Amino acid sequence: MYYKKYCLLLGLAALVSPVYADILVILPESGTMARASQSIKRGFLSAYTASGSKEKIIFVDSEKNSIDSIFKKKLTAKTRLVVGSLARPEIEKVIELDPKIPVLALNDVNTQSANVWQYSLAKQDDAVALNRLLKKDGVKKLLVLRQTGTESATALFFVALMAEFGSDIEMVNQLPKKLSRKEGALLLGDHQWMEQLGPLPEKNIYATPLSIEQGQFIPLGLSFCDVPALYNGQWADLIEAYKKQPETxxxxxxxxxxxxxxxxxxxxxxxxxxxxxSFVGRTGAIELKDRKIYRQPYCYRQQKNSIEILK
Structure with a gap:
């Protein structure tokens, strides 16, 4: 029943909109960001359906409508919340407009505004989580092995990690056969590259989500921090959304x-x-405090027969 209702809602959302919206969702539903936007929209609608909410939602394509135009033509006295946009320049524009109702921006920018709340899958969050794990594991020096050609994919994370961990980070061309007690090794590359590295140390070895692929082998002892919904089955809405269209x-x-x-x-x-x-979310522990939204990913370690969550 839930699955049929979700599919119906997703179809209707693409065809019709209510006359007014309690919630206005601004996403780039065409253009270069359309693929990412589609997944966000499906996740949003699936959770909305599961919640049983009766709030009316309108989706607006930010590729075909300017932020000025959307706020002028789509907002009404009944609109209670705006969600979006995804592109940073558009969020900056929303902040300039100084909205009177809450806006949940789906990315982070440097500018802050009293009524614009920023929620994202920021690499800064991943770096903070991994640094916390490194400290817990007693790692004082971090050796970093990076796959050539993936620098842009890991650049923001690496810069954030350097700011968190400190100066004792060394780039290496290959890993030593054995790490000292206070050394750790970070692999910055994709899964195929990691597989080609051969045997790895089984302690104090770390990676980013870039190295983790569904159904593929994870080296024993490898630790990483990621979105928890990918590693447990507690989110029925996500399971249904995935059944509708399997995703990477x-x-x-x-x-x-x-x-x-x-x-x-x-x-x-x-x-x-x-x-x-605050709540335990699909993407980590979520908390709003000091007028900011914080997200803490969960960290995991591959054991012999399972992936262990690290408390």
Missing amino acids: MAFQRLLAFGGDAWTISQQFLEQTGQVQF
Whole structure:
């Protein structure tokens, strides 16, 4: 029943919109970001359906409508919340407009605004989570082996990690056969590259989600921090969305992101006054405090027969 309702809702969302919206969702549904936007939208609608909410939603394509035009023509006195946009320049424009109702931006920018809340899958969050794990494991020096050609994919994460971990990071061309007790090794590359490295140390070896692929071998002892919804089955809405259209892990993360965007939206709709909340989300532990939304990914370690969650 839930699955049929979700499919019907997804189809209707593409064809018709209500006369007014309680929630206005701004996404680039065409253009270069359309593929990512589709997964976010599916995750958002799946979580919305599972929640049983009756709030009316309108989706607007930011590739075909300017932010000025959307806010002028689509917002009404009944609009309670805006979700989006995804592109940073558009979020900057929203901040310039100084909206009077809450806006949940789906990316992060340097500028802050009282009514624009920023939620993202920021590499900074991944770096903070991994640095916390490195400290817990007693790693004092980090050796970094990087796959040639993937620098742009890991650049933001690496810069953020350097800021968190400190100066004792060394780039290497190959890993030593054995790490000292206080050394750790970080692999920055994709899964195929990691497989070609051969035997790895079984302790204090780390990677990013770029190295993890669904159904593929993970070296024993490898630790990484990622979106928790990919590693447990507690989110029925995501399972149904995935059944409708199987995704790679990169797009599964966006499904989870869209689902948490709906859960955060619910908090804004249900609370009045000074909004505060925290919950265990699909993308990590989510908390709103000091007028900011924080996300803490979960960290995992491959054991002999399973993936262990690291508390």
